[in-house]
Amino acid sequence: MKPTPKTFHVKSFGCQMNVYDGERMGELMAAQGMTATDDANAADLVVLNTCHIREKATEKVYSDIGRLRKHGRTPMIAVAGCVAQAEGEEIVRRAKVDVVVGPQAYHNLPDLVRDAAAGTAALDTDMPALSKFGALPARRKVSPGAFLTVQEGCDKFCTYCVVPYTRGAEISRPFDAIVDEAKALVDAGAREITLLGQNVNAWDDDAATGLHGLIRALDRIDGLHRIRYTTSHPNDMRDGLIRAHAEVEKLMPFLHLPVQAGSDRILKAMNRSHTRDSYLRLLERVRAARTDIALSGDFIVGFPGETEADFAETLSLVDAVGYAQCFSFKYSPRAGTPAADMADQIAPEVMDERLQRLQGALNRDQAAFNAATLGKSCTVLIERKGKLPGQMLGKSPWLQSVHLTTNAQIGDLVEVDIVRADPNSLAGVERVKIAA
Numbered sequence: 322m323k324p325t326p327k328t329f330h331v332k333s334f335g336c337q338m339n340v341y342d343g344e345r346m347g348e349l350m351a352a353q354g355m356t357a358t359d360d361a362n363a364a365d366l367v368v369l370n371t372c373h374i375r376e377k378a379t380e381k382v383y384s385d386i387g388r389l390r391k392h393g394r395t396p397m398i399a400v401a402g403c404v405a406q407a408e409g410e411e412i413v414r415r416a417k418v419d420v421v422v423g424p425q426a427y428h429n430l431p432d433l434v435r436d437a438a439a440g441t442a443a444l445d446t447d448m449p450a451l452s453k454f455g456a457l458p459a460r461r462k463v464s465p466g467a468f469l470t471v472q473e474g475c476d477k478f479c480t481y482c483v484v485p486y487t488r489g490a491e492i493s494r495p496f497d498a499i500v501d502e503a504k505a506l507v508d509a510g511a512r513e514i515t516l517l518g519q520n521v522n523a524w525d526d527d528a529a530t531g532l533h534g535l536i537r538a539l540d541r542i543d544g545l546h547r548i549r550y551t552t553s554h555p556n557d558m559r560d561g562l563i564r565a566h567a568e569v570e571k572l573m574p575f576l577h578l579p580v581q582a583g584s585d586r587i588l589k590a591m592n593r594s595h596t597r598d599s600y601l602r603l604l605e606r607v608r609a610a611r612t613d614i615a616l617s618g619d620f621i622v623g624f625p626g627e628t629e630a631d632f633a634e635t636l637s638l639v640d641a642v643g644y645a646q647c648f649s650f651k652y653s654p655r656a657g658t659p660a661a662d663m664a665d666q667i668a669p670e671v672m673d674e675r676l677q678r679l680q681g682a683l684n685r686d687q688a689a690f691n692a693a694t695l696g697k698s699c700t701v702l703i704e705r706k707g708k709l710p711g712q713m714l715g716k717s718p719w720l721q722s723v724h725l726t727t728n729a730q731i732g733d734l735v736e737v738d739i740v741r742a743d744p745n746s747l748a749g750v751e752r753v754k755i756a757a
């Protein structure tokens with residue numbers, strides 16, 4: 322038995338969907354009368370909203386639990402997110418946490434916290450499709466750049482990946498529920514909405530066919546200035562969505578389209594169901610629709626069986642695309658996925674060396690992309706204060722961080738001339754404030 326918590330702290334790891342889920346869990350607890358605190362070491366209840374994607378991410382949960390219990394403190398600990406889904410009771414056994422709740426069941430968190438306070442086992446990793454969304458409280462106050470989950474789950478089963486098991490099958494939230502939530506977000510302070518999904522471009526509903534239909538509906542919401550979406554799968558990139566990049570002004574010129582590897586042999590072993598060539602041709606069509614689009618991707622190095630020749634094809638794909646920014650990872654074998662049992666696992670030092678070479682190429686291209694924006698003018702959505710007095714930080718349409726000195730407030734859009742370009746950020750000078 323533990324006292325019913327009065328204060329809580331939510332810590333989210335992993336992808337943007339976890340950030341969204343973390344915010345919604347916070348809203349649930351606040352609706353129960355609990356108070357949020359920024360200090361995990363002072364909170365009565367700590368929710369660890371976890372990620373299972375790579376081994377390191379999973380191990381972090383256990384080290385975090387240890388840290389929370391330092392100095393004899395015994396806060397109530399709830400493990401949420403993808404590790405909760407994947408490991409369930411094992412976490413209770415291994416770390417004696419109070420609550421375990423999966424990504425599709427977190428609307429039950431307040432009940433589970435009550436059970437834990439009463440000394441009853443509190444574990445819920447059920448996966449009812451969609452039911453959590455209807456049970457969540459209304460959006461109240463959000464940051465100017467808000468996230469909105471529209472699609473969840475994955476049916477693609479790439480051979481390295483745990484997501485189809487932790488998030489379940491692909492489902493699309495209904496059109497009306499999304500549009501209502503988008504309007505509520507704008508009323509709560511959002512100026513930009515990023516539509517989220519594990520395969521967001523697979524979103525579909527009879528009321529608006531395809532993600533582009535949804536984007537066109539959001540385009541009509543007054544007070545919403547920018548629309549983004551992530552993460553997309555190459556096989557779900559329809560013509561209508563590509564056309565939207567040419568036609569919908571609020572849709573920002575940015576596309577995150579993971580490819581993972583440049584060799585067809587490896588793509589096949591990964592079960593990616595696209596080829597190097599089909600991916601490159603797709604990007605050509607996207608660039609034809611929106612010439613200034615910033616492209617982004619994800620890469621895995623050291624997938625089982627990856628030879629030096631395969632890896633060279635990844636490097637040559639990077640050269641061919643010229644990405645604005647990317648994420649790249651060493652392959653991490655995940656129990657229960659087919660790739661974990663494949664022959665020819667790659668030695669860690671080979672992976673280290675390939676990752677370094679890949680990141681060298683990606684950093685070079687990111688610096689070149691940033692340098693190419695020097696002298697341009699663009700809008701910046703102000704998101705937070707900078708370190709220096711009067712300095713504010715925001716994002717360009719191409720998702721670059723921009724800092725500038727301005728009287729503009731968080732949530733304002735300012736027109737900026739880019740006067741300096743560094744590898745990781747830009748400096749701007751304000752022209753005119755165009756909207757608040």
Ligand code: SAH
Pocket residue numbers: 374375475481482483484519520552553554579581619620621650651652653654655
């Ligand atoms: N649904 C998205 C992203 C899923 S996870 C997509 O398919 O693009 C985000 C990224 O983590 C993946 O794109 C991949 O690059 C990486 N990733 C997934 N499983 C991994 C593993 N076992 N080892 C290393 N990286 C992995």
Ligand code: SF4
Pocket residue numbers: 475476477478479482483484485519520554
């Ligand atoms: Fe994982 Fe592949 Fe699904 Fe992305 S598409 S979530 S990498 S299985």
Ligand code: F3S
Pocket residue numbers: 334335336337338339371372373374402403483484487488
């Ligand atoms: Fe991690 Fe789950 Fe997101 S495994 S990347 S938190 S979908």
